[in-house]
Structures are given as C-alpha cells and as structure tokens.
Amino acid sequence: MSTLTARLSSRRTRTGSVDKVVLVFGTVCGFLILMAVFGPLLAPHPPSQTDILATSQGPSGQHLLGTDSLGRDILSRLLAGARLSFLGPGIIVVVSATAGTALAIAAAWHGGWLDRGLNRVLNVMFAVPGILVAVLAAAVFGAGFWAPVLALSLVYIPYVARVVRSAAVRERRMPYVEACELAGLSAWRICTRHILRNVFPIVMAQATIGFGSALMDFGATSFLGLGVQPPSAEWGLMVSDGRSELLDGALQQSLSAGALIVLTVVSFNIVGERLSSRIGASG
Amino acid sequence: MLQSQRFVRGRRRCAAAAAGVSLLLVAACSGGSSNDDKTVDVSKDLASTMSPAKGDIDQLTWNLTAGEPDTLDPRNAATYGGGQVTSNLCDPLVRVDADYKLTPNLVSFKQVTPTKLVYTLVADATFWDGKPVTAEDIAFSLNRAKAPDSIVSFIYANVKSIEATGDKEVTVTFTKPDELFNNEMSTIAGLVVEKAYTEKNAKTFGTSAGGLMCSGPFKLDSWKTGDSITMSRNDNYWNDTYKAHAASVKFTFVTDSTALTQALNAGEIDGAYEVSPDAITSLKSNGRNAVVFGPSTQSLKLDVANPGGVTADRTFMQGLQKIVDRKALAKVIYKGAATPLYSAITPTTWPNDQRATYQKAYDVLEKERAFDAKGAKKLIEQSDYDGQKLVVAIPAGNSVLSKTAQLLQQQAKQAGVTIKILSLQPLVYSQAGYDATKRKGIDFLLGTSFNGVQDPLEPAGFVYLPKAFYNYTDLDDPAVTDALNTARETFDGDKRAELFIKAQTTFEQASATVPLLSTNTVTVLNKKYTGAVTSFAYWAMPQMAPIGAAK
Numbered sequence: 001m002s003t004l005t006a007r008l009s010s011r012r013t014r015t016g017s018v019d020k021v022v023l024v025f026g027t028v029c030g031f032l033i034l035m036a037v038f039g040p041l042l043a044p045h046p047p048s049q050t051d052i053l054a055t056s057q058g059p060s061g062q063h064l065l066g067t068d069s070l071g072r073d074i075l076s077r078l079l080a081g082a083r084l085s086f087l088g089p090g091i092i093v094v095v096s097a098t099a100g101t102a103l104a105i106a107a108a109w110h111g112g113w114l115d116r117g118l119n120r121v122l123n124v125m126f127a128v129p130g131i132l133v134a135v136l137a138a139a140v141f142g143a144g145f146w147a148p149v150l151a152l153s154l155v156y157i158p159y160v161a162r163v164v165r166s167a168a169v170r171e172r173r174m175p176y177v178e179a180c181e182l183a184g185l186s187a188w189r190i191c192t193r194h195i196l197r198n199v200f201p202i203v204m205a206q207a208t209i210g211f212g213s214a215l216m217d218f219g220a221t222s223f224l225g226l227g228v229q230p231p232s233a234e235w236g237l238m239v240s241d242g243r244s245e246l247l248d249g250a251l252q253q254s255l256s257a258g259a260l261i262v263l264t265v266v267s268f269n270i271v272g273e274r275l276s277s278r279i280g281a282s283g
Numbered sequence: 284m285l286q287s288q289r290f291v292r293g294r295r296r297c298a299a300a301a302a303g304v305s306l307l308l309v310a311a312c313s314g315g316s317s318n319d320d321k322t323v324d325v326s327k328d329l330a331s332t333m334s335p336a337k338g339d340i341d342q343l344t345w346n347l348t349a350g351e352p353d354t355l356d357p358r359n360a361a362t363y364g365g366g367q368v369t370s371n372l373c374d375p376l377v378r379v380d381a382d383y384k385l386t387p388n389l390v391s392f393k394q395v396t397p398t399k400l401v402y403t404l405v406a407d408a409t410f411w412d413g414k415p416v417t418a419e420d421i422a423f424s425l426n427r428a429k430a431p432d433s434i435v436s437f438i439y440a441n442v443k444s445i446e447a448t449g450d451k452e453v454t455v456t457f458t459k460p461d462e463l464f465n466n467e468m469s470t471i472a473g474l475v476v477e478k479a480y481t482e483k484n485a486k487t488f489g490t491s492a493g494g495l496m497c498s499g500p501f502k503l504d505s506w507k508t509g510d511s512i513t514m515s516r517n518d519n520y521w522n523d524t525y526k527a528h529a530a531s532v533k534f535t536f537v538t539d540s541t542a543l544t545q546a547l548n549a550g551e552i553d554g555a556y557e558v559s560p561d562a563i564t565s566l567k568s569n570g571r572n573a574v575v576f577g578p579s580t581q582s583l584k585l586d587v588a589n590p591g592g593v594t595a596d597r598t599f600m601q602g603l604q605k606i607v608d609r610k611a612l613a614k615v616i617y618k619g620a621a622t623p624l625y626s627a628i629t630p631t632t633w634p635n636d637q638r639a640t641y642q643k644a645y646d647v648l649e650k651e652r653a654f655d656a657k658g659a660k661k662l663i664e665q666s667d668y669d670g671q672k673l674v675v676a677i678p679a680g681n682s683v684l685s686k687t688a689q690l691l692q693q694q695a696k697q698a699g700v701t702i703k704i705l706s707l708q709p710l711v712y713s714q715a716g717y718d719a720t721k722r723k724g725i726d727f728l729l730g731t732s733f734n735g736v737q738d739p740l741e742p743a744g745f746v747y748l749p750k751a752f753y754n755y756t757d758l759d760d761p762a763v764t765d766a767l768n769t770a771r772e773t774f775d776g777d778k779r780a781e782l783f784i785k786a787q788t789t790f791e792q793a794s795a796t797v798p799l800l801s802t803n804t805v806t807v808l809n810k811k812y813t814g815a816v817t818s819f820a821y822w823a824m825p826q827m828a829p830i831g832a833a834k
Binding site: 246 | 540541544559561562564565608611614615616678679680681682683685686688689690692693703704705706707708711
C-alpha cells in the first residue's frame with residue numbers, strides 16, 4: 001500500500017505545475033460544453049423556423065450570422081445544434097470507455113485465453129472503419145440519432161480497451177496488488193477499488209481524445225444524411241445543408257458549423273493528449 | 284518523432300486558432316444575397332434546342348447527373364442515365380424531335396386496322412458490326428421488350444403478337460386497339476438490337492462486360508464501372524440528320540452537385556442535363572457555360588406510399604393539397620426553374636391539339652388546391668387525422684429534396700400536421716419505388732418522376748390501373764380503369780382527352796399524390812459547343828449527336 005501512496009504522491013508533484021495549453025484549451029472545452037447545455041435556451045430565434053422571405057441573408061442586426069437557404073437563423077441553429085452535436089459523441093465516449101475499461105481490466109486480471117482472445121478481437125475491430133459501421137447501422141436500423149451512436153460506441157471500444165489494458169497489465173504486476181491478494185481481498189474488489197482507480201486518469205485522457213474523433217464521425221454520418229435528421233440542428237448536418245449555398249457565395253452556414261467542429265475536435269484532442277503525456281511521464 | 288509531434292500539435296493549434304478566427308470572420312466575409320437575383324424567369328428562358336453546331340469536335344465529356352446506369356439493355360434502361368446513353372447507341376422504330384413531334388425513323392408505320400399495325404423498314408441501316416438491320420431483328424427486339432422481365436412490358440399489355448411478315452415488314456397485332464403503343468416506340472420500349480449478338484451474349488447483354496450491338500449514331504467503346512462510359516462516332520450511320528459531330532463522348536457519373544458545378548466551371552466536364560437548382564447561380568455567374576431551361580415532362584411529387592391509414596382519408600388529403608405553398612417552393616428551392624403543379628399528371632404531357640380541353644380540367648384542380656393555410660387547417664381538423672407523425676422519405680444526400688421536405692414540414696406544421704423526414708440510403712429509396720416491403724412505415728415518398736412520351740396515358744397507366752407498377756395505394760376503381768383503358772383504345776384525340784379527364788376527375792379525388800412542381804430540364808453546356816437538345820425529349824433522342832463546335 002505504501003508503494004501506491006508514494007506513486008500517487010509523486011504523480012501529484014510532477015503534475016502539479018499549471019499547463020497553460022491545457023488551461024486555454026480546457027477553458028474552450030468548458031465553454032463549448034456550456035454552449036451544448038444552455039445553447040438552445042440562448043438561441044435568439046426558434047432554430048427550425050423557416051422564413052421564405054429572408055433566405056440566404058447575410059449578417060444583420062436581426063440575424064447575427066445571417067440565415068440559411070430556408071430563412072432559418074444560423075446562430076440559433078449553431079447554438080441549438082451544439083446539444084445534439086455533443087450528446088451523440090458524449091454517449092459514444094461514455095459507452096465505449098465503460099465497456100472498453102471493463103474488458104481491459106478483465107483481460108489483464110485473468111490473462112491467458114481471455115487476454116489473447118480479446119487482443120484478437122480488438123485487432124479485427126481496428127481493421128473496420130468506424131464510419132462504414134455507422135453507415136451500415138443506419139442502413140439496418142434506419143437513419144437517425146441512435147443508429148450511428150450505437151455503432152460508433154461499439155467501434156470506439158478497442159481504442160479505449162487497448163490503452164487501458166496495457167496500463168492494467170502493468171498495475172496487475174504491482175506489489176500492491178499482490179499485497180491485496182494476500183490480504184484476502186476479492187478479485188472484484190481489487191479490480192474496482194484499486195486497479196480501476198489507478199488506470200482511471202488514462203481512461204479519462206483517452207476518452208477526451210476519443211470525444212473529438214467521435215464528434216467528427218458522428219457529424220460525418222449527419223453530413224451524409226444518415227445521422228441526425230432535418231430539421232433538427234446538428235453541426236455536421238449544417239455543414240451539409242450549407243454546402244450547396246457555398247456555390248452562391250453564402251459561406252456562413254457551412255463555415256461557421258465547420259469552424260465549431262474544428263475548434264471542438266482540436267481543443268479536446270490537445271487537452272486529451274496533454275493529459276495523456278503527463279500521465280505517461282508520471283507513470 | 285518529437286519534431287513530428289510538435290509539428291502536428293503546432294498545426295492543431297493553428298487550426299484551432301483559425302477555426303475561432305474564421306467563426307468570427309464568417310459573418311463579416313460571407314455574402315448573403317436577396318432571393319431576387321437567384322431566380323430565373325422560366326417563361327422567358329424556356330427553349331427546346333440550342334442554335335445548330337457549326338463543326339465537328341474531337342471529344343466531349345458529359346456528366347450523367349443521376350449517376351451511373353444500372354444497365355444499358357434498352358428494355359430495362361429506364362433510369363435517367365440508362366435511357367440517355369442507350370438513346371445514343373440504339374435506334375428506335377420511330378423518333379420524337381425536341382418538341383416531341385413523332386416522325387418515322389427505322390420504319391414507317393401504318394395502322395391497317397384498329398388492332399393491326401404494320402411497320403415497314405425504310406432505313407438502310409446497319410449495326411456497328413456491318414450487318415444490316417432486318418425485320419427479323421426488329422421483331423426480336425420488340426418481343427424481347429414485351430417479355431415479363433422487361434420494365435417496359437406494360438407498353439405491350441395489349442399486344443397479341445409481333446411477327447416479321449416480310450423482308451422489310453413487321454406486323455403487330457393487338458388484342459384491342461392501342462393508341463399509346465406507337466408513341467412509345469420512340470422510347471426505350473422501341474429500341475432495336477441485333478438478334479444474333481443478343482442471343483450469343485444473353486447473360487451479359489447490356490452490362491459493362493457484355494456491351495450491346497445496335498445501329499445508333501454512336502458505338503459503345505467501353506464501360507468502366509464506377510468511372511465512365513465512352514462511345515465513339517458511328518461513321519457509317521445511315522441518318523445524316525443525326526450524324527454525330529463529336530468523334531468521342533465520355534459520360535462521367537458525378538452525382539454531387541457541388542463537385543459537378545466546380546467541374547463544369549473549371550471546364551473539366553463540358554456539359555450535363557438536370558443540373559441541381561443549387562448550382563444555377565454559380566454556373567450562370569461563372570460565364571464559361573450556357574445554362575438553358577427547357578420544357579420537360581418531369582414533376583416533383585409527394586406520393587402516398589401505402590394503402591389505408593390517414594392518407595386514405597379524402598378530407599385529410601384535400602387539406603394536405605392546400606397546405607403547400609407551391610409558388611414559394613418554386614422560388615426558394617428551385618430558384619424559379621420550376622412551376623407550380625396542381626395535378627398528378629403534369630401539363631407538359633398533354634397533347635398539343637387538346638391542350639384547351641385538358642387546361643379546363645386543370646384549372647378546377649388549381650383552384651381547389653391553391654395555397655390556403657386556413658382552409659387547409661379547417662379540412663385537417665375535420666378529417667380523421669389525430670396528430671400522428673407522418674413519415675416522408677427522401678434519398679439521403681439530396682440537398683434539394685431535403686430542403687423541399689423541410690419546407691413542407693414547416694408549412695404542414697402551421698396546419699397542425701406533424702411530418703417526420705426520413706432519409707433513406709439512395710439504393711433503399713430507389714428500391715422503395717418498386718418494393719412494398721421497403722415502403723413499410725413510410726407515409727409519403729418525396730421525389731421526381733418523368734414520362735418518356737407526351738401522352739398522359741403513360742404515367743396514368745403506371746399509377747392508377749389495378750396492380751400497376753407504381754399503384755402504391757392499391758387503387759382499383761372500375762370507373763378509372765374503364766376510362767383509362769377506353770382512352771388507350773381511342774385514336775381520336777378529342778375523345779381520348781374527354782375519357783382521360785373523366786378518369787382524372789376520379790383518381791385525383793382519391794389523391795394518391797400531392798403534386799408539387801413541374802420542373803424544367805436544366806441543360807449546361809460549355810460555350811465552346813452548341814447544338815444541344817434542351818427539352819426533356821433528349822432522353823429519347825440521340826442527344827449527343829447534334830452537339831458540336833459553336834464556331
């Protein structure tokens with residue numbers, strides 16, 4: 001037990017300094033999350049309200065980012081769209097992180113055929129492009145919010161499981177685990193109370209990185225018309241809706257939705273990578 | 284490794300900064316514009332042809348906007364791309380011109396009795412392999428098109444027999460008189476293939492592997508699946524009127540309207556039909572291409588997808604007809620390249636001689652179905668509709684249909700009707716057109732359709748006869764069936780118009796369709812070239828042949 005305390009104490013010391021990059025992009029992430037939570041309440045206009053007398057308008061006092069080809073307020077759709085744009089990847093990350101972590105710890109603890117079997121399965125799953133599975137799911141279960149979310153949740157499990165398994169195998173060999181076993185603690189208790197606690201920062205870092213990728217993939221299914229359905233607002237769908245307007249020089253819809261996607265993906269990736277590097281350095 | 288990581292992270296920071304900055308600049312930099320400068324005045328712009336070509340050209344690259352054909356076997360080439368390509372390769376018995384005027388082609392025809400039609404081979408035509416086109420080939424081709432596995436077999440519904448009755452004579456005998464048949468011989472239903480080649484390559488005929496053997500103004504060179512179809516000029520073509528100007532034509536399959544617009548504006552693709560309304564403004568302002576609007580038998584409709592349910596309630600459907608602001612739809616989504624449509628059968632299919640008769644009946648429908656939000660709401664309230672969501676299916680990725688559906692959704696909402704838009708994968712959407720199992724759970728299919736000939740009996744026969752291919756609502760009304768069948772047996776245009784209108788009055792009351800717009804053919808052609816047919820008649824014509832140099 002004293003080894004564990006010493007490691008955690010050492011990790012705290014080394015990670016104690018303020019990382020300005022994490023601070024900046026963490027703030028951006030926080031702002032975007034707040035936008036997802038409160039955005040629909042802040043939207044100045046009903047996001048699906050069409051106005052055929054004011055289509056493809058440029059920015060004005062009434063519509064700060066202009067209107068789309070059906071006369072809907074783009075700013076309102078961006079704000080309202082943040083919720084679905086974040087909810088989908090959020091569910092994907094929670095489900096894949098939970099399942100991936102459980103599988104990884106089980107494999108690391110049990111070893112042998114379970115570990116080998118899981119590795120084989122993960123290798124096969126890595127070979128399948130996520131977006132393809134999402135499109136297949138939409139074909140089988142129908143286009144909408146849930147089909148790509150469930151498919152991508154499955155696809156993202158290996159990304160978490162592989163990283164967490166490595167960490168869990170390392171923890172499994174630690175003397176404190178042996179000490180716990182000698183003390184008569186059950187495998188369930190050791191895994192959930194000790195190993196999980198020690199690999200949790202890695203899970204969080206991986207989930208943060210995964211969130212950005214999941215947002216891209218989820219947005220891509222909406223862009224293809226197989227994810228979130230119109231007239232709901234979602235950033236990927238907005239990029240797609242605005243594509244045809246680009247030809248007319250009305251850039252605002254695709255560009256603003258695309259910019260928010262880029263900002264979100266980059267911010268979450270940087271924060272996730274920084275966390276991951278620091279955990280690696282301290283581990 | 285470290286350097287590359289730094290580079291990646293550096294790039295990401297730049298991207299993040301760029302994203303933030305661009306979000307702020309978007310509002311300032313992007314141009315919104317008023318609706319007025321994006322619409323076209325169709326009444327001024329409609330044309331059936333461009334000015335004639337002045338010389339030959341080496342190569343023409345043309346895009347099939349609806350995508351790659353599934354087959355080039357004439358009897359099943361019923362898609363936009365399939366029909367367009369095969370019409371360049373194979374000769375029909377008779378031909379329509381750009382104004383849908385019927386003229387002899389391979390054959391002259393004589394209606395000997397109401398149930399006997401005799402075709403006489405008049406053209407000195409040869410297939411690409413040099414063998415002459417014979418009466419035997421014609422009889423073979425027509426019998427092949429008559430077979431049940433042919434999409435156009437319904438055209439042959441009244442045909443008793445087709446026989447080569449002489450060296451240059453083919454006799455078609457009918458079980459009952461059939462006015463529609465000869466008109467349809469100008470379409471894929473009447474294209475002639477070589478008997479010997481077709482029998483020898485029976486399994487692969489019309490595919491990329493098997494090709495085909497015809498006598499048209501172009502020869503099929505290659506079909507690279509997923510990439511292109513290339514054809515070259517048939518220098519031995521018998522008909523000087525349709526001798527091709529282009530030595531070679533390459534068909535591409537770009538379906539994305541943005542990519543197609545960029546390719547047309549850059550000059551990588553020389554022309555295309557049925558270009559999306561989204562692209563009209565950009566194409567016109569670019570200046571490289573001529574953009575021409577032509578009359579068309581195409582229409583945009585909301586078809587009831589299944590029998591029964593609330594869509595079988597006539598009061599509800601009457602309300603739904605009034606919900607739609609068709610003029611706004613034409614202006615906002617189609618940017619003026621379409622006109623409001625109030626009947627299931629578009630006016631562009633009316634025969635020219637009886638237009639006044641058809642117009643009178645149409646005016647009644649137009650009055651009944653004119654946009655009236657309050658009237659629609661009242662009718663909906665009186666109907667059996669109790670707030671359930673109605674599912675409207677569209678093909679995924681089609682921005683024009685998606686926007687149309689969203690506009691309908693908003694207008695329906697104002698009348699208290701809830702619409703759910705369902706995007707189907709394009710293949711599934713296409714299958715839903717002919718497979719009832721794929722339409723399960725769907726209330727309406729939103730899409731466009733077209734007719735091959737200028738005859739309202741063709742689309743009506745597809746939709747309103749019992750067990751017809753597109754009779755989704757299982758309509759089986761003896762009054763409609765009798766009137767349509769009798770009309771098809773009637774050679775007198777005036778009497779046929781009366782019978783058709785009698786049927787129309789009944790089947791329009793059943794409201795299996797909410798007609799939305801009559802859409803025009805949009806033709807785009809690089810200004811280096813001219814001569815293109817710009818009406819929808821191109822679909823049944825060797826439309827690549829007249830295109831040549833503008834100077």
